[in-house]
Amino acid sequence: MPPNVELEDWRVSGISRTYPSYRKQWPVSDESWLEGKHKDDEAEGLWRIRDKLYDLTDFAQRHPGGAFWIECTKGTDITEPFESHHIEEHAARLLGKFEVRDAKKPRNYKFALEENGFYLTLKRRVREKLRKIKYQPTRKTDLLHTGILISVLLFSWTSTVADSLILRAFAGLALSWLVISAHNYFHQRDNWRMYSFNLLLLNFANWRISHALSHHVYPNSLHDLEMTMFEPFVCWVPSKHYASKPQRVISLLTSPIIYTVLSVVQFTQRLVYSLVKRNVMYWHDILGFSLPLFLYLSTNVGFSAAITSWIIILGIASFIFGFIGVTAAHHDPRIYHDGDAPRADRDWGLFQLDTIIDRGDLKWSDLLVLTHFGEHALHHMFPTLDHGVLKQLYPELQQTLAEFKCELREINHWGHIKGQNQQLLRTKPNPIPQGSKKFE
Numbered sequence: 001m002p003p004n005v006e007l008e009d010w011r012v013s014g015i016s017r018t019y020p021s022y023r024k025q026w027p028v029s030d031e032s033w034l035e036g037k038h039k040d041d042e043a044e045g046l047w048r049i050r051d052k053l054y055d056l057t058d059f060a061q062r063h064p065g066g067a068f069w070i071e072c073t074k075g076t077d078i079t080e081p082f083e084s085h086h087i088e089e090h091a092a093r094l095l096g097k098f099e100v101r102d103a104k105k106p107r108n109y110k111f112a113l114e115e116n117g118f119y120l121t122l123k124r125r126v127r128e129k130l131r132k133i134k135y136q137p138t139r140k141t142d143l144l145h146t147g148i149l150i151s152v153l154l155f156s157w158t159s160t161v162a163d164s165l166i167l168r169a170f171a172g173l174a175l176s177w178l179v180i181s182a183h184n185y186f187h188q189r190d191n192w193r194m195y196s197f198n199l200l201l202l203n204f205a206n207w208r209i210s211h212a213l214s215h216h217v218y219p220n221s222l223h224d225l226e227m228t229m230f231e232p233f234v235c236w237v238p239s240k241h242y243a244s245k246p247q248r249v250i251s252l253l254t255s256p257i258i259y260t261v262l263s264v265v266q267f268t269q270r271l272v273y274s275l276v277k278r279n280v281m282y283w284h285d286i287l288g289f290s291l292p293l294f295l296y297l298s299t300n301v302g303f304s305a306a307i308t309s310w311i312i313i314l315g316i317a318s319f320i321f322g323f324i325g326v327t328a329a330h331h332d333p334r335i336y337h338d339g340d341a342p343r344a345d346r347d348w349g350l351f352q353l354d355t356i357i358d359r360g361d362l363k364w365s366d367l368l369v370l371t372h373f374g375e376h377a378l379h380h381m382f383p384t385l386d387h388g389v390l391k392q393l394y395p396e397l398q399q400t401l402a403e404f405k406c407e408l409r410e411i412n413h414w415g416h417i418k419g420q421n422q423q424l425l426r427t428k429p430n431p432i433p434q435g436s437k438k439f440e
């Protein structure tokens with residue numbers, strides 16, 4: 001299909017030539033998102049990086065980051081995930097071995113990744129810095145994650161035995177923090193801690209698609225599955241074509257319910273899809289039931305009391321997880337959403353910064369950063385780096401921002417809560433590019 005010329009204005013994406021195919025059907029899922037990319041990405045059944053095609057079939061099992069990343073991206077354009085997931089140059093050096101030929105058609109995505117552009121300049125500096133710093137923060141992150149995991153077990157157990165709602169609230173809080181901190185690990189090479197993400201009935205492998213490959217690479221755009229999957233019940237795209245004004249007003253009231261049922265709904269959707277179409281469940285989905293099993297076996301409250309207790313904890317955790325997630329960094333009228341005027345420089349790193357306002361109020365605490373998607377701008381651009389390491393990279397970020405005449409925007413959580421609700425109501429695109437400067 002020729003580029004955007006045939007599309008209505010509201011279907012034009014600022015970051016791609018075509019309207020994403022996966023949006024043409026409902027409901028959307030990881031599978032439909034990947035199928036859509038097969039159609040849109042001009043990768044000719046192979047893996048596309050910039051304007052070249054590669055055959056990574058034999059490499060998948062040897063990929064140091066794990067086979068999953070390579071296998072699930074077959075037939076798609078992996079330019080930006082490839083750049084952002086490898087800070088050292090080993091991967092780029094290996095690539096030549098797998099080259100097949102030039103792609104026949106231009107890239108669908110309009111991002112720039114120039115050697116002297118913002119992102120690659122910053123990446124070179126980050127690479128140099130990482131060679132100099134020590135990695136102790138990673139051990140601290142591991143300790144925090146272990147501590148939170150133990151808290152989940154302790155609070156869940158005591159709340160069930162004591163039949164206490166307050167203790168269940170603590171258990172739910174701990175479970176939501178566990179899952180957010182596990183997100184730090186599923187971005188990295190395969191490791192045991194990533195499995196703890198599944199304790200909320202979600203699945204880390206699915207989230208590697210919807211979060212790491214979709215949301216991280218194309219945030220706030222029509223290609224961002226993490227945003228699309230809530231539509232039209234919760235809609236941040238500033239156009240009435242995706243959700244009407246009344247729908248948006250209603251969503252202010254209903255979104256807390258949606259966060260509460262998020263994990264159960266996602267699990268059910270995947271189960272139903274597996275039963276009626278194709279299996280998308282993994283062996284590690286069973287881990288989602290380890291908490292109720294633990295409660296049933298370790299207490300003498302009986303089966304139904306253990307299950308009831310678990311469901312309450314699950315609902316509280318799902319609500320907190322959803323709430324922290326949607327108010328973490330991305331939704332505010334001052335943040336770029338597809339439809340808004342983009343900045344002239346199409347550098348991928350600058351696009352990331354335009355879609356984020358960092359949480360300035362978290363930076364003093366490693367625990368809060370880990371459990372609230374903190375250091376968000378740096379995390380988006382370097383997702384495989386442990387959250388505990390990111391704080392050491394601000395000098396490089398600030399230096400590069402200054403050279404490109406940009407600033408890192410920051411607000412506190414209350415600012416994000418207000419901004420998120422205002423964004424839900426926004427139906428008019430910003431005519432002036434946002435994101436270059438801090439607020440007056």
Ligand code: HEM
Binds near residue numbers: 056065069091095098
């Ligand atoms: C969708 C594309 C890809 C994704 C999302 C991805 C993801 C990852 C991840 C998560 C890691 C572990 C990083 C860490 O924990 O430090 C990694 C490491 C690595 N990957 Fe990939 N990868 C992709 C494609 C490739 C390709 C095409 C190659 C080479 C042909 C490659 C070569 C490597 C190498 C050599 C490492 C070891 C660490 C390093 O030297 O950077 N990857 N990758």
